[in-house]
Amino acid sequence: QVQVVESGGGLVQPGGSLRLSCAASGWIFKVATMGWYRQAPGRQRDLVAWISTGGTTNYGDSLKGRFTISRDNAKNTVYLQINSLKPEDTAVYYCNTWPARNEYWGRGTQVTVSS
Numbered sequence: 001q002v003q004v005v006e007s008g009g010g011l012v013q014p015g016g017s018l019r020l021s022c023a024a025s026g027w028i029f030k031v032a033t034m035g036w037y038r039q040a041p042g043r044q045r046d047l048v049a050w051i052s053t054g055g056t057t058n059y060g061d062s063l064k065g066r067f068t069i070s071r072d073n074a075k076n077t078v079y080l081q082i083n084s085l086k087p088e089d090t091a092v093y094y095c096n097t098w099p100a101r102n103e104y105w106g107r108g109t110q111v112t113v114s115s
Contacts, residue, residue, distance in 0.1 A: 001025075002026035002027075003024070004023070005023045005095070005107075006106050007023075007095055009093060009111045009112075012112070013085075014087060014114075017081070017082060017083065018082050018111060019081050020036070020079065022079070023076060027059060029053070029073075029109070031053065033051065033097065034078045034095060035048070035051075035097065036049050037094045037096060038089075038093045039092050039094070046061050048063060050069070050098035051071050051078065055071070057069050066082060070075075078095055085111075087113045090112050090113050090114070091110075092109070094097035
């Protein structure tokens, strides 16, 4: 059974930074490209970035530069560093494989950017 648990979200002021973590249990992490996704209120869930087992990365449109995805294969953990946060980054952030599989969605972690 595969489980993912996201953490690290919170309330932050514009311009601040956060580091999100995703702990993944089960075999899938060792073989899968992993991704971070986000869903803002009233909007669809979109890909933020993905990272392969070998460290190749890809970012959603206009997100490269402020977002950095990384992974620690020894810890079965994927990270998302977000810098220069903007109010429009407010969303629930999720991790999953890429492409995403319905059975792997966790509860996500809420990021709220507000002064």
